[in-house]
Every structure is written in C-alpha cells, then in structure tokens.
Amino acid sequence: AFGGSMSAMTDPYFFMLVMHQLGRDYVVWDTxxxxxxxKPGRGVLTAEFEVSRERAEEIRERAHGGAKVLxxxxxxxxxxDGDVVARVRRQVYIREKQRVTTARS
Structure with a gap:
C-alpha cells in the first residue's frame, strides 16, 4: 500500500469520535x-480507533470556557497476519464554541 493511503485511512476517525462524544458545542479538527x-503494507490492512468516554470527558473539562486543547x-x-506495518499518531484540536462560553459566563 502507498504510504499516503495508509496515512489517509487514519485521517478522520479520532476527530470524528471526539466530535461525536462532545457534541455541537465544540469545535473539533484534525490538525x-x-x-x-x-514494514511494507501488503494486502488487507486494518486499524482500530477508540476514544473512551472517560478520555472524552477529561477533554471536555480541559476545553471548558474556551480553552484550546491539542x-x-x-x-x-x-x-x-496481525503484524504491525505502521504506527500512527493524530493530533486533534478541541475548543468549546464561543457562543457556549459566552452564554455560560
């Protein structure tokens, strides 16, 4: 598999998982x-993505009041065969939306 394809297959998942758990009151981007x-990626490749409820709540607390969270x-x-062909890290930007922060003040 082309390296760019392997990177692209991981692109949307973490930010979508975070966005789904936090809801519409947060701006969430993959940054x-x-x-x-x-090793070379040949044949069928897979990746698993998880953002626990506890981690999402911790992020929500850190982003409260409009603080930027990376x-x-x-x-x-x-x-x-289950062999690891690549390790991937994705950074996600999270911030409570301004209208929510203003309404709570």
Missing amino acids: RGEIEFL EWFETVITDR
Missing part, C-alpha cells in the same frame, strides 16, 4: 498526523 512505517491519539496499522 496533525505522524506515521512511522515499519490532544494526541495513537493507533497501529496491521496486515492480515
């Missing part, structure tokens, strides 16, 4: 990605 290629998330890409 940065890093990938470390460990949070790193990690996953691995594996081949059909």
